[in-house]
Amino acid sequence: MKIGIIGYGFVGEALSKGFKNDVEVFKVDPKLKTSIEDLKEFNPETIFICVPTPMHSDGIQDISTLEQVAEDLKKNNFDSLVVLKSTVHPGNINDIKKIIPSLVYNPEFLREKHAYEDFINSNLIVFGGNKESSNKIAQIYLKHTKCVNKDYIFTDLITASLLKYAINSFLASKVIFFNEFHDLFNAVNTNESWTNFINYLSRDTRLGNSHMNVPGHDGRFGFGGACLPKDANAITEYASKLNVEMSLIKHVINTNNKIRASYEDVTDREEQQNIKYNDGEVKK
Template structure:
């Protein structure tokens, strides 16, 4: 199988390493190679993974899709026939726009749930696969994972672009919400006459599977209060922006973002 990979940050590198040696790979990343998107199209990749950065815009909360949009525009102009798997984190309204602008592309949105420190292990050990797009294109991507990658076989959900994107943003925003709640609970625990340490207290909470066992560490892995890193701050703000665009603002999430700004800067 011939795979194209556009962008080799921690997501693209995980994709590159996560597929087995029976695949041929063509990498496009101006930081590391002179290969162009036109070269990739001429090489005739069957599936191309788009793993380019989508940072927060400088002027407001929305995600900056400029690089992803230009990649898709060039693939469309070059009449690329393979499946285009977008792994960059992109909100639904942008994906809808891409589907309209580049209607000939076989777009599949396949969000990743990676940590930068363990990107390859997270890539090959997912809890699920989310594939948003036309059913036959989603099936082709699913079969590539099953037959040509090291990724463990997990439940695969084939859905539409909007639902696939909302799954990604909902999970990250819920985890951010959980971090904020446990930061406040930490201060209550410390102020009370509880005789347990915070670690002992949360260890008991973890025994209830409905609570889960993650995102309870206070201060966090970076030694600070609140949530940080590359994903949670950006994704919560992007989801909030999208909710306002759709006329259904997530007011609780807006409060979480404000609280986190206070936690990080306090």
């Protein structure tokens, strides 16, 4: 089987490593000096799009690279089934579907530093799109990947997108909740460590045991990285166009901006995604 992967960041790399040895993978990425024309010559049965969707300075999602890829695939008359893994909110995913009508959305739920392990061990594998195309992608996962989970979710494009944003928005909110509770913990008289405290909390399985460490894995307070900041901003901006007031998530963003603005710099990955932390309010 021949598979094409467009975009070879941490998502594309995890996907590539997650295929079995019976799959031949061709990767398109500027740093690899490969092109859509090269991919056309390779003639893959299925193409996975894993390009970045950074944010503009106003928080709006930038899908210009994704749109260009979709247009290039259309222009080159690919017969391949196209699967989108890039994070795209419902409004923008409809725009991409207009270019690629048979599009399947298969969002990723990966931690950047553990992307391969998360890919093969994910208990949430979602296929959004028409039934026939989604079933074909599910068969690829079933027969040709190292993924352990075989219990797939089949839904529409919009629901698949909302699942991705609901999870990342909740995790962002969870980080800020525990940052604020950490302040309270330090203000009261307790003999326990914060590590012990969150270990006790995580015994209640309703809470889960992730996103409780303060500071986080990057040694900083609040949330950062390439995903949570841009996704929280993107979904609130999209919701505002539908006259939906996501006040809780906006509060989370505002609080995080104030926390992160105290640091003098952003990480390389944040810079690549055009993530900035302004000590002020998000757009209403």
